[in-house]
Structure formats: structure tokens, C-alpha cells
Amino acid sequence: MLHTSIEEIAKYNGKEVKLQGWLYNLRSSGKIHFLQVRDGSGFIQGVMVKNDVGEELFNKVKEMSQESSVTVEGIVKEDHRAPSGYELSITNVELVHKADEYPISKKEHGTDFLMDHRHLWLRSPRQVAIMKIRDTLVKATRDFFHKDGFTLVDAPILTPSSCEGTTTLFETDYFDTKAYLSQSGQLYMEAAALALGKVYCFGPTFRAEKSKTRRHLIEFWMIEPEMAYVEFEENLQIQENYLTYIVEEVLEHNKKELEVLDRDLTKLESIKAPFPRITYDKAIELLQEKGEDIKWGDDFGAPHETIIAEQFQKPVFVTHYPTKIKSFYMKPDPQRPEVVLAADLLAPEGYGEIIGGSERISSLDLLMERVEQENLPLDAYQWYIDLRKYGSVPHSGFGLGLERTVAWVCGLDHIRETIPFPRMLNRMYP
Numbered sequence: 001m002l003h004t005s006i007e008e009i010a011k012y013n014g015k016e017v018k019l020q021g022w023l024y025n026l027r028s029s030g031k032i033h034f035l036q037v038r039d040g041s042g043f044i045q046g047v048m049v050k051n052d053v054g055e056e057l058f059n060k061v062k063e064m065s066q067e068s069s070v071t072v073e074g075i076v077k078e079d080h081r082a083p084s085g086y087e088l089s090i091t092n093v094e095l096v097h098k099a100d101e102y103p104i105s106k107k108e109h110g111t112d113f114l115m116d117h118r119h120l121w122l123r124s125p126r127q128v129a130i131m132k133i134r135d136t137l138v139k140a141t142r143d144f145f146h147k148d149g150f151t152l153v154d155a156p157i158l159t160p161s162s163c164e165g166t167t168t169l170f171e172t173d174y175f176d177t178k179a180y181l182s183q184s185g186q187l188y189m190e191a192a193a194l195a196l197g198k199v200y201c202f203g204p205t206f207r208a209e210k211s212k213t214r215r216h217l218i219e220f221w222m223i224e225p226e227m228a229y230v231e232f233e234e235n236l237q238i239q240e241n242y243l244t245y246i247v248e249e250v251l252e253h254n255k256k257e258l259e260v261l262d263r264d265l266t267k268l269e270s271i272k273a274p275f276p277r278i279t280y281d282k283a284i285e286l287l288q289e290k291g292e293d294i295k296w297g298d299d300f301g302a303p304h305e306t307i308i309a310e311q312f313q314k315p316v317f318v319t320h321y322p323t324k325i326k327s328f329y330m331k332p333d334p335q336r337p338e339v340v341l342a343a344d345l346l347a348p349e350g351y352g353e354i355i356g357g358s359e360r361i362s363s364l365d366l367l368m369e370r371v372e373q374e375n376l377p378l379d380a381y382q383w384y385i386d387l388r389k390y391g392s393v394p395h396s397g398f399g400l401g402l403e404r405t406v407a408w409v410c411g412l413d414h415i416r417e418t419i420p421f422p423r424m425l426n427r428m429y430p
């Protein structure tokens with residue numbers, strides 16, 4: 001018997017095949033069973049006619065519960081009405097394991113209930129579609145940077161210091177001292193970039209942020225490229241080419257999944273480099289014209305980012321933020337030291353900041369000045385300062401938040417659906 005997957009079934013039109021999966025749903029009408037079968041690669045309908053399979057098997061299937069694991073044999077039939085384009089005319093069904101009464105029935109469930117059952121909710125067509133798009137974004141990321149000569153360098157998770165400020169650090173015991181879960185692999189990528197030229201890391205990062213919003217996770221995954229001899233403007237060009245590429249890859253490989261999510265494809269088809277840029281100064285003026293109570297030197301909140309992004313059809317770079325509200329490592333603009341050569345990329349449709357990046361300080365004196373201004377513990381940063389003593393060069397990089405990018409590409413209301421097992425302010429289960 002030909003064993004295949006639902007994803008590959010088109011190759012076997014008219015042939016008898018065997019699938020191994022789960023009974024997503026069973027509907028019967030008189031002498032016909034309609035089985036919705038899933039196998040992780042997709043969903044397909046199988047039709048079982050009593051007169052074809054006999055009373056015993058027909059009645060055996062009637063007893064199979066939702067989400068029971070089953071093997072299904074049948075003849076592949078093209079059917080343009082079917083979402084997968086094919087149906088199975090079932091000849092046999094074997095029960096592998098009869099599922100207990102499945103808690104996620106077809107009716108609507110509340111968010112907390114679904115989150116408490118995330119280990120099962122993940123099986124639904126919508127969650128499968130999101131995970132497949134996440135996978136494409138990750139593969140496209142690796143392809144893009146590998147093709148462009150970047151080396152993957154893995155940053156440590158246990159670190160001796162902060163990168164993005166001490167207010168969101170997760171502290172843990174480390175034998176007779178303390179360690180902090182990584183907020184960002186950036187500082188290590190700067191060391192790696194001086195060794196390998198163009199590098200990136202991709203891993204989990206942690207922020208003990210007491211933010212209960214639709215954009216914040218406690219544990220999220222970040223892609224962090226770092227490039228030696230790349231200055232501010234070129235850093236932006238790399239970001240827009242990267243984002244354009246990964247969105248194109250989703251449009252090419254995940255049309256079926258985007259359809260499951262009812263995503264408006266025109267919103268993604270317009271994502272082409274170059275992206276517009278607006279300075280922080282101009283953004284403040286824009287917000288004040290819109291009646292927002294904000295002044296120069298304030299940081300932007302989510303509503304501000306939404307207003308700014310609404311002025312554009314593509315992601316927009318906000319550049320040259322005030323030095324005082326940005327991270328210590330960012331290079332002040334030589335022409336105007338009160339602002340830094342940094343840019344946040346704001347996604348359209350209210351998704352906010354998906355990328356944070358900057359040119360880094362390459363001058364030892366300037367970095368020492370900033371470390372002192374920020375009262376950073378010299379011993380924990382000595383290795384990072386050393387990078388400015390031994391062949392320092394202009395260098396830049398950025399961090400793309402994978403989950404915020406998944407939320408935007410999929411058109412999701414909340415970031416919790418973008419990661420298999422979300423860690424949030426009031427949730428660390430399952």
C-alpha cells in the first residue's frame with residue numbers, strides 16, 4: 001500500500017493510498033460517513049460508503065471519537081470543491097488510539113480556555129497555518145542570510161549583564177553568583193562580527209516586562225544580524241531587503257495557510273524595498289498635529305506608532321531618536337550628538353515596532369563615556385569595551401522580533417498565537 005501524506009496526495013490521483021493521522025471530525029448521513037482527517041501536513045475529507053466497506057467497518061468507524069489516531073486507506077479523487085482539491089474514497093480505517101472526549105469541541109471557546117489547552121489547540125487548522133507560516137519565515141531568514149554570506153553564530157542565553165537596560169532582566173542563580181537570561185544576543189554578535197564580518201544569531205530572548213499588551217511576550221525569538229564596516233544607511237537597506245524577501249517567500253509558499261487565516265494578500269504584496277523613512281523630529285511634529293500630547297524627548301507608545309505607521313502603505317523606518325531614550329551602545333549622529341543613528345521599523349496595520357537597530361559606537365572614548373553615563377558595571381562589560389581596543393570598525397545591526405513579524409504577516413490580533421507555547425505576564429502554562 002502506498003503510504004503518503006495529505007500534502008503529497010496530488011501525486012497519487014486515482015491510486016489507493018494510506019494516511020497516518022488523526023480523526024479531526026466525523027459527520028454521518030445515513031449510509032455515508034464523512035471523515036475529516038489531518039496528518040500534520042494538512043486536512044482532507046474522506047467519504048466512507050457503507051455498501052462499499054460493509055456493516056462491521058462502517059459501525060466501527062461510528063465509534064471513533066474526535067482526535068482518535070487512525071490510519072486511513074482510500075482511493076484519491078480529484079474534487080475542485082474540496083479545500084485540498086482532493087478527497088479520499090475510503091476503503092479501510094484502523095484505530096490506533098481512541099481519544100478520550102476531546103475538550104476543544106467545534107463551538108467557540110474563550111481565550112483562557114484555549115490557552116489552558118494550548119497543547120491541544122495547536123492541532124486546529126488555524127494554529128497549524130500560523131505555525132507553518134512561522135516556519136517559512138524562519139527558513140527564509142536562514143536562506144537570506146546564508147546566501148548573503150552571513151555566518152550563524154549562537155549567542156549565550158546565560159549572561160553577566162544587560163543589553164537593553166536593567167529594568168527587564170530575568171535574574172537566575174549561577175552557582176555563587178548571578179546570571180541574567182539574554183535580552184538580546186547583540187553584544188556577542190558585535191564580537192562575532194569583528195571575527196567573521198557578517199553574522200547573525202537567532203534564538204530565544206527574555207524580557208521581564210510587566211506589559212500585558214497584544215505585542216509583548218516574556219520569551220520571544222529574535223533574529224539579530226550584525227555587520228562589520230556597515231554604517232547606518234546600509235543597515236536600513238539590508239533590513240528592507242531581508243523583510244521584502246521573507247514576505248515574498250510566505251506569499252509564494254503559504255497561499256493555502258494565508259487563505260485559512262483569511263489574510264488580505266494585497267497588504268503583503270505591496271511590501272517592496274525601499275521603505276519610507278521619517279525622522280523622530282518629523283514624527284513628533286506629525287503626532288502633535290494629530291493632537292497627541294507628546295513632546296520632543298518622549299518615547300513613543302503603541303498608539304503613537306500606530307498613528308505614524310498609518311501615514312504609510314509599507315513598513316516605515318523612524319530614524320534619529322533622542323540619544324537619552326535609546327541604548328548606551330548606539331552611535332550618536334556626529335552632526336547632532338543629541339540624536340542617535342538608530343531606526344525602528346514600524347509595521348503597517350497597527351502592528352508597531354518589528355525591528356530595532358542602529359549603528360554602534362566604535363570609538364573607545366565615546367563608549368566609555370556612555371558606560372559611565374549609564375552607570376554600567378565595568379567588570380561585566382570589559383570584554384565588550386575590549387572590542388574598541390583591538391581593530392575597532394564602524395559596524396551596525398538590528399533585531400527582528402519573530403513573533404511580531406508573524407502577527408503582522410498573518411494579520412493576527414494578538415501575539416500569543418504566533419509562538420507554540422507563549423510565556424506572558426500571567427501565563428507560563430502549559
Ligand SMILES: NC(=O)C[C@H]([NH3+])C(=O)NS(=O)(=O)OC[C@H]1O[C@@H](n2cnc3c(N)ncnc32)[C@H](O)[C@@H]1O
Nearest residue numbers: 184186216217220224353354355356397398399401
Ligand atoms: N541586535 C539588535 O540591535 C537588537 C537590540 N539589541 C534589541 O534588542 N532591540 S529591541 O529591544 O528593540 O528589540 C528588537 C525587537 O524585538 C522585538 N521585541 C522586543 N521586546 C519584545 C517583547 N517583549 N515581545 C515580543 N517582541 C519583542 C521587537 O520586534 C523589537 O523591534
Ligand SMILES: [Mg+2]
Nearest residue numbers: 344353355356
Ligand atoms: Mg526597540
